[in-house]
Amino acid sequence: YGDRDGKIWMDGEMVEWRDAKVHVLSHALHYASSVFEGERCYDGKIFLSRKHSERLHKSGEMMDMPIPYSVDEIEAAKQAVLDANNLTNAYVRVIAWRGAGEDMGVASSRNPVRMAVTAWEWGSYYGDAKYKGAKLDIAKWKRPSPETIPTAAKAAGLYMICTMSKHTAEAKGCSDAMFLDYRGYVAEATGANIFFVKDGEVHTPIPDAILNGLTRQTVIQMLKDKGITVHERHIMPEELADFEQCWLTGSAAEVTPVGQIGDYMFEVGALTRDISESYDKLVRA
Numbered sequence: 380y381g382d383r384d385g386k387i388w389m390d391g392e393m394v395e396w397r398d399a400k401v402h403v404l405s406h407a408l409h410y411a412s413s414v415f416e417g418e419r420c421y422d423g424k425i426f427l428s429r430k431h432s433e434r435l436h437k438s439g440e441m442m443d444m445p446i447p448y449s450v451d452e453i454e455a456a457k458q459a460v461l462d463a464n465n466l467t468n469a470y471v472r473v474i475a476w477r478g479a480g481e482d483m484g485v486a487s488s489r490n491p492v493r494m495a496v497t498a499w500e501w502g503s504y505y506g507d508a509k510y511k512g513a514k515l516d517i518a519k520w521k522r523p524s525p526e527t528i529p530t531a532a533k534a535a536g537l538y539m540i541c542t543m544s545k546h547t548a549e550a551k552g553c554s555d556a557m558f559l560d561y562r563g564y565v566a567e568a569t570g571a572n573i574f575f576v577k578d579g580e581v582h583t584p585i586p587d588a589i590l591n592g593l594t595r596q597t598v599i600q601m602l603k604d605k606g607i608t609v610h611e612r613h614i615m616p617e618e619l620a621d622f623e624q625c626w627l628t629g630s631a632a633e634v635t636p637v638g639q640i641g642d643y644m645f646e647v648g649a650l651t652r653d654i655s656e657s658y659d660k661l662v663r664a
């Protein structure tokens with residue numbers, strides 16, 4: 380990703396893609412002091428752009444690394460990056476991190492928080508699973524308690540077990556892994572929330588130990604608008620046997636059907652297709 384043409388917004392300036400570098404003594408590299416957003420731009424407009432910028436601010440507050448740019452400044456930076464790279468349909472990645480500075484220990488309050496905005500064309504996150512249904516492994520790692528780490532933040536430290544679990548899943552021929560949380564309840568995938576269908580009603584985990592995804596919130600509202608009952612509740616893994624359909628939601632993943640989790644099979648059914656298509660329409664509306 381590093382060696383290509385293009386522009387990246389870094390600390391208030393537009394720099395060449397190849398020159399957007401950080402020092403090896405960046406605090407974030409050693410201690411995961413980094414928060415980020417993943418967003419999609421459709422036909423020139425970033426879906427829920429402001430909500431993403433607001434979440435970045437909240438993640439920064441939760442992780443004790445206040446973002447040194449206002450939400451309006453982040454919004455302007457994102458648009459500037461899309462314009463500079465001539466992109467109208469793109470994935471947008473905003474990242475803020477503790478840089479190299481006065482401290483090189485765990486404490487970092489004297490290391491400035493830096494920010495960068497990048498964007499590139501990115502197709503379907505799960506490839507053709509978007510049509511056939513993704514196959515998920517059940518991760519051996521558990522999503523941590525909110526008393527262990529602020530689970531509502533979109534912060535780099537929360538992703539180490541995601542990377543490990545995704546590697547294990549891919550080695551087994553799966554597209555992704557589904558986590559249980561520290562209590563043993565069904566939680567989320569490595570970068571997406573999860574929904575199930577049974578008898579025409581929808582069930583999804585309560586976001587008390589997972590990221591309450593913006594796509595998740597959008598899809599719940601969409602279901603309610605269609606008159607479909609949504610149960611936000613704790614879901615036991617044994618219940619996977621009773622569910623007929625399943626899908627994932629995320630800014631990158633959009634609405635992706637799931638065909639299999641471990642040994643449990645799901646059909647890519649009418650409601651899954653309907654929600655996936657309705658979401659694709661909504662983001663371009």
Ligand code: PMP
Nearest residue numbers: 570571572590592593594629630
């Ligand atoms: N859970 C995790 C762990 C994620 O990384 C993401 C992607 N940001 C989501 C859920 C979905 O969040 P959103 O719909 O806001 O992209």
